[in-house]
Amino acid sequence: MDPHLLRTFVAVARLASFSAAARELGYTQSAVSQHIAALESDLRTELLTRRPVAPTPAGERLLEHAGPLLLRLEAARADVLRLAAAPPGRVTVATSPLAVGPRLLSALPATGVTLRVLPPAQVPAVVAAGECDLGLVDGLAAPSDPLRLPDVAPLRVTGIGEEELAVLIPAGHPLAGRAAVRLDDLADARWLDAPGIGLAPAVRTAPALHYDGTDLHALCALAAAGHGLALLPLPVARAAPAGVAVPLVSPRLVHRTELLAPGAPTGAALAVAARLTGGPS
CATH class of the missing domain: 1.10.10.10 (Winged helix-like DNA-binding domain superfamily/Winged helix DNA-binding domain)
Structure with a gap:
């Protein structure tokens, strides 16, 4: 064909x-x-x-x-x-919004970096197609379980971190004073639908609002203003300028971040990957 x-x-x-x-x-x-x-x-x-x-x-x-x-x-x-080496000292990294955090920022060199923030579903494809040297993608998983990534091409996948989850709710919500919540407690709640950011529980209710963007500040503001609940990594939810972050205790899920590479990184990409994984550069 x-x-x-x-x-x-x-x-x-x-x-x-x-x-x-x-x-x-x-x-x-x-x-x-x-x-x-x-x-x-x-x-x-x-x-x-x-x-x-x-x-x-x-x-x-x-x-x-x-x-x-x-x-x-x-x-x-x-x-x-890729065998014809990229310009020395330059690296392009694709990342989903929730994978942008202190670990990534400390791993990037001071110069020569292009950072592309994309919806999680797009990150594996741009790495496989050679548009980016490395990718960071995140999602929900059971502790220590790998993410279920699309089979776009052979990619080297390395887990680099897991975080607890929290539900960001308005300050006046009936559950705002709880020390923790279960998803069963929110079975009839309305959730924000934000596929560009990626974390969403499996719920039976229709989404309260569809957010077509990747700006975490906007998503947190929508949740805090009562337009729908948001499931987020606990540190992100706690850093939100408004709303209340209530830790999720059941089901036992984590926010997992993985590093994607199209084989063995070289040059600046190798150095960034080593800082992210704790391996030799």
Whole structure:
């Protein structure tokens, strides 16, 4: 299966337009049509309806495979190009918002750093594709258990820290005076939905508010103002300028942070990774 044809198919399906895909990819519309026809001929099935433009059931199934396949090709390309060393003394680190803390900040050199703060789900992909030298990603886990990361490409994963959790609630909330809470105590509570930050319990109620951003200060302000509860690492919740941080005691979960690398880091990336993991630089 030709990856160029697959990229064209993904673009057409995403944009629901042959002409829009042609503009995005820098092709003529005729070339895009030829790519789709060639891919359909190769697979011997129709992948897109034309009016309107939409994936067929076979096209939907191909889309499930296309993203990981194309990302692995990008990862392979990046891995080979990485052998041509990056500029000395420079490192690019991708991090999820809650992974930005004292440990990371103390590990970064004074100069030559690019720090990209991204939603947790995006960090493994940019590291695998060679856009960043290292990645820090976080999430909920049982103590000492690894995070469940997407299988984007072979990555070296190292756990670098675990923290207790807390629920950030408004000062006037009925549970604000509690020494600790269980999720069962909040079974009917309304939670903030903040996928760009990443920590969310499995609850049966609809989210109180959807926050499409990565700014922790904004999330804490929303929780403190009563727009929904927020589950956060205990140090972050306690540092919030308003609201009350109540430790979570059940279920036994932690906020876990892991370091991602596309193989063995070198140069400035190696030094940063060593500071984060406590290994030799």
